[in-house]
Amino acid sequence: MIRPELQRPTGTQDILAPQSWRFEKFRRIALDTAKAYGFDLIETPVFEQSAVFLKVGESTDIVQHERYAFTDVGGDDLTLRPEGTAAVARAYIQNGLYNEPKPLKVVYWGPMFRRERPQAERYRQHTQFGAELYGSEDPAADAEIILLACRVVERTGLKDPDVRINSIGCVDCRPAYRQALIEYYTERRAELCQDCQNRLEKNPLRLLDCKVDVVVRATAPDLSTFWCEACRTHIEAVTAAIGATGRAIRRDPFLVRGLDYYTRTVFEVGHPSLGPNTALFGGGRYDGLTGAMGGPESPAVGFGMGIERMLSALGTALTPDPQRGAYVANLPGFQTHAIAVAESLRGEGFAVDYDVMGRSLKAQLRDASRRAAVVVIIGGEEWERGVVEIKDFSSGEQQAIGRHDLGSYLRHHLERDSDGGTTA
RNA sequence: GUGGAUGUAGCUCAGCUGGUUAGAGCACCAGGUUGUGGCCCUGGGGGUCGGGGGUUCAAGUCCCCUCAUUCACCCCA
Incomplete structure (x- = not known):
């Protein structure tokens, strides 16, 4: 392979067709679904004052160690x-x-940046679709967020998502659990892996995340035995609401999440095709965030969904059919006429292409057969008579028709397609 | 940040124990009719074998360094 001097940065990708169209298709489904669920679209800058993220992630790796930070001029x-x-x-x-008016329901779509070591389904720039619901403490709000995410998953065609939920408690009950966890693990410190020994210091809840010390973890104190009454009824109501829609959801007693602004509800969704540690989407409740950022206290829930991972789990689903429109070929000297005809058909909403290489008719036809369903040939004595040849590639049949009948011919032989190269 | 694997044409890969001008398939371009595609035939363009250094009479083939990619851990979408 040629090694150009200029290469894309590590962990980034060039998204080429048809993958680029799959992204677009996914985006459309996601936003349409969100709209139907009463969410508005919000777009924020791809960069912020560093303080925006630093304030919310004291023990969060993606903020502490994986930031793309810079000082501008x-x-x-x-x-x-x-x-x-x-x-x-x-x-x-x-x-x-x-x-x-409450609640405020918004969704966002855009690139996220984390300076991690890339590996399968993990990039330094990835795309997230996410939703946030502000102003409600009610379990129905948590359910609403999870249901939106599930619906997007379903509408894009993904089967068998593994939806897991847990509650990490609130300011009233979590401290006691945290203390119990520290005591439990401190007694067994010698049995822990190096990572867990660090976690014990920094963020004890994450001890539950460890895949190495599962033996120690198995007998660790269970969060659910520490939930206060309010937390217990909350997660039970969320679970019941999701269950009532016929969707499978299960409690994962070891589920905790990396971003440290969560309270109560946390959830994560994986998929068999991606491996156990790769989440398709995840989120939770973060009632204290706006207050911590210096704004008014506003309860909130949200999720973030990784589009690259979703598309990967979807396999070949969402792959658009190749564009099958018309190709306007020209005989020598008739290129200008061909352009005019093509533009006119485009104006009627047809997908139309033509030669911009000055190629021979033979070469134009070869190209046309790859790109289009039918080819229109402009030129010669037919053109003088007001007639064009039109050939259908699938049947190989060719006929002469009046050039003003082209539109109606194509209407019967092509699917009209003006949605950017995708056909549902 | 830690550990493993891999780097030969646009893509997928061959190149035996180091030995003449580095190959295949696919893709691309052109020709095989003076105005007609797909199949077939012929021809063509395209690689400083990731980069640098070393060993050797001789390296794509051996050694070192480096860069990149990839996988796992950490962490996360």
Whole structure:
């Protein structure tokens, strides 16, 4: 392979067709679904003042160690956003969205940046679709968020998502659990892997995440025995609401999440095709975030969904059919006429292509057979008579028709297609 | 940040124990009719064998370094 001097940065990708169209198709489904669920679209900058993310992630790796941070020429300390929630929370506060009728329901779509070592289904720039619901403490809000995500998963065609949920408690009950966990693990410190020994110091809840010390973990204190009454009824109500829609959801007692602004509900969704540690989407409740960021206290829930992973789990689903329109070929000297005809047909909404290489008719036809369903040949004495030859590649049949009848011919022989190269 | 694997044409790969001008398939371009595609035939373009250094009479083939990719851990979507 040629090694150009200029290569894309590590962990990034060039998304070429047809994958690029799959992204677009997914985006359309996601946003249409969100709209039908009463969510509005919000777009925030891809970079923020670094403080926006630093404030919310004291023990969060993606904030602490994986930031793409830079100082611009004016001396501002900025960070490429590693996740959507903090950025949306900032926008929520700054735009006074807490004064809007409650609840506030928004979705976002865009690239996220984390300087990790790339591996399967993990990139330094990836795309996330996410939703946030502000203003409600009710379990129905948690359910609404999870249901939206599930619906998008279903509508894009993904089968058998593994939906797991847990509650990490609240300020009232979590401290006691945390203490119990520390005591339990401290007694068994010698049995722990190096990572867990570090976790014990930094973020004890994550001890539950470990895949190595499963033996120690098996007899660790269970979160559910520490839930306060409010937390217990909350997660039970969320679970019941999801279950009532006929969707499978199971409690995962070891599920905790990396972003440390979560309270109560946390959830994560995986898929058999991706391996146990690769989440398709995940999220939870974060009632304290806006307050911690200096805004009014607003309960909130949200999720973030990794599009690359979704598309990967989807296999070949969402792959658009190749564009099958018309190709306008020209005989020598008739290129100008061909362009005019092509543009006219395009104006009627047909997918139309033509030669821009000045090629022979033979070469044009070869190209046309790859790109189009039918070819229209412009030129010769037919053109003088107001007639064009039109050939259908699938049947090989060719006929002469009046050039003003082209539109009606194509209407009967082509699917009209103006949605950017995709056909459902 | 840690560990493993891999790097030969656009793509998928061959190149035996180091030995003349580095190959195949696919893809691309052209020709095989003066105005007609798909199949077939012929021809063509395209590689400083990731880069640098070393060993050797001789290296794509051996050694070292480096870069990149990839997989796992960490962490996460």
